[in-house]
Amino acid sequence: MTGTHAEAAYIRSLAAFRTPTLNLLHGRHAPFVIAALSMLFTADRPAVPVADAHAEVAEALDELRASGYDDEDRRIPSGTGREVCRNWAKQGWLVQQIDDDVEVYRLSAHAVEALEITGRTGGGRTRVSTSRMRTLLDAVERLSDSAEADPIKRITRLTAERDALDAEILRVQAGQDAPIDDEELYEEAENVLHLARELPADFTRVAESLKQMQRDVVAHLRRDDRPTGEVLREYLQRARDVMQSTPEGRAFAGALRLIGDPDRIDALTEQLHTLLAQPFSRYLDVTQRSEFDAIGRRVELGVEEVLAAQRRASHVITGQVKTHDPLRDRQIDELLRDVISGLHDWARTAPATAPIDPVRSLPLIDLGRLRQTVGDVRPPGAPAPLSDADDVEYLETDSRSWGGPRYAELESYVAGLGEQFDLGEAFADAPDDTRRPVDLVGLLEIAHRNGMTEGSGISDVETLRPDGTTRRFAFVSVTARTTKEHDDA
Incomplete structure (x- = not known):
């Protein structure tokens, strides 16, 4: 044994x-x-x-x-x-x-x-002080009270505590409360520093447990072959409950209820500053005073570190779930394993001074000619030269009649209307083949180019489509010039 x-x-x-x-x-x-x-x-x-x-x-x-x-x-x-x-x-x-x-x-x-x-x-000797023993006894008493299931015993203990507090209040009111010696207060301060020195490691341990949980979840997700919908539901829930996923996170969540309130942190900092102004603080050396003053800041930074780790873990897990593709992940894993295996094989046979050529670009697979889409603005070849307009023969005259304004005919018609003309009257007297809706737009464009004046009246014209249907349009009366007016300058 x-x-x-x-x-x-x-x-x-x-x-x-x-x-x-x-x-x-x-x-x-x-x-x-x-x-x-x-x-x-x-x-x-x-x-x-x-x-x-x-x-x-x-x-x-x-x-x-x-x-x-x-x-x-x-x-x-x-x-x-x-x-x-x-x-x-x-x-x-x-x-x-x-x-x-x-x-x-x-x-x-x-x-x-x-x-x-x-x-x-x-930092000096560690003493078995009244403060340290009281901390231990108080912790044991709180644990015992939390574990006590008998309500009668709990009520008895709480009543005894209340009586003790009432007696202490009476002593203070009567001026019979003896002041605590500075040496004992210094021992209390040493105990506070002893407890505070353990906080940074505790906070960092919680943050690292969350990071490890994040890595485990991502690694497990990459090996998960279940349907994507089922994976999404489970892992998104874990991302929301990331703080409850580790023992350290659950313990911190309980502690956060005590220290998570900013007002509580501010009150702690104010109490520490007040204590450093008390007479007993003369026993503290420079290092102890600096540590004592930084306790509130340590707590605040520790909480921020853990919460940042929680947010980061939730973000990473959620991002991995949204892009979860088991087939692609397996292909990547197999490719990486092949690369590592090949590297090991090469390292066993290659001499120590063998040069390694870097891979400057990935190899391209020869797929032949790919289908070109409309997004490719480059033509496959030079287009055939355009023919002169006079050589073009319109086999389907009806198709041209539905086209845009006939500018040549309109400009020829306007040229014979005198120095100025009313656009509405001119359009009404135009030949039928130039009284389409688009020809009205073309006539307005010519009038605007040559110069026009809007009147106070309203012109009402009837347009004629190629299929014989009509449509009426109303617009502000316009007086236009036949030719564009040029400045002498």
């Missing part, structure tokens, strides 16, 4: 040290990693642009190497700032993502937890 217990404990320890958190703390470069990450990321700077992070890490490396720290058991990593940050992302300590079209780094939950551990360890 002893060997079994020892083996189980050892296996658990091995698993713990394989996590990115302990891997970071146990690594050779751990002091530099912790120092650099703590400088890069603060409560007011949860995300850092990739280019800025590379530059700042490179600057820190140069400063420490110039000071001789690179010679101390190689505790300073080699390489450029970009290489170091890329390695941290590979180790799972940094997360790359796009925020407002900018590529940024964020701390992973493991890195946040490692920073919290080192901050707590280096």
Whole structure:
């Protein structure tokens, strides 16, 4: 049994040290990693642009190497700032993502937890204080009360709490309430800082659980062969209930009911500022005061991080569902597997110095001549030359009679009407073959081109279609000139 217990404990320890958190703390470069990450990321700077992070890490490396720290058991990593940050992302300590079209780094939950551990360890001694024990006892009491199913016992406990509160109110009103010692208040503040240091890791862990759920859903969707309608209903529902899809998300949803109100956050920030003005705050060092003042901001940024992860997961899942095509996804997966398999086969036989020609364009399949649509404005060949109008013989005179205005006949007719003419009277006296509705429009166009004057009366004309039907039109009387008037200038 002893060997079994020892083996189980050892296996658990091995698993713990394989996590990115302990891997970071146990690594050779751990002091530099912790120092650099703590400088890069603060409560007011949860995300850092990739280019800025590379530059700042490179600057820190140069400063420490110039000071001789690179010679101390190689505790300073080699390489450029970009290489170091890329390695941290590979180790799972940094997360790359796009925020407002900018590529940024964020701390992973493991890195946040490692920073919290080192901050707590280096922040002074951990004391078994009245505040810490009261926090534990209150938590146990709330858990016991929530689990209690007997209403009589709950009423008894609530009555006792009410009596205790009434007695305390009477003592305060009588001036018998003894002031709390500054040392005890300082212990309370230490406990608050201890609890607050765990919040960033908790928030980041929730956000990462949502991202992992998003990846799992998308991967499962790509393997889903069910009808599209059934897939849409299920996955759109999961996109709406994304916060309830993980244990961390469900726990955060409950906590959000306490801290999601902006007024609650503002009240928390105001209380923290008031506490820093109290006499006991003189016991807090500069770092503790800064952490104490940033608690409200940490909570606000943590809530924003989780809600942003929720929105992003919902957007990605919804987008994947809308474009879900099982056949196409399988074809893409098979193509990628073939490419990777071919690359592995080539890597086993090719020499290390073998050049690789990049694929600059995808091959085109020869399909012959495709059908041309009306959208292709390029003609297949040069058109035949047009014949002169005099050589054209109209075999169907009826078709031409239904065409547009006969400008040549109308202009010849207008030329014989004198210097000016009334357009309505001129149209009424015109030959029958030029009294079509379109010829009225043509006559108006000629009058407008040569110059015309509108009168106060109304002209009423009857048009004659080629099939013998008539139609009447009324318009403002127009006096037109026969020829266009030119300026002497």
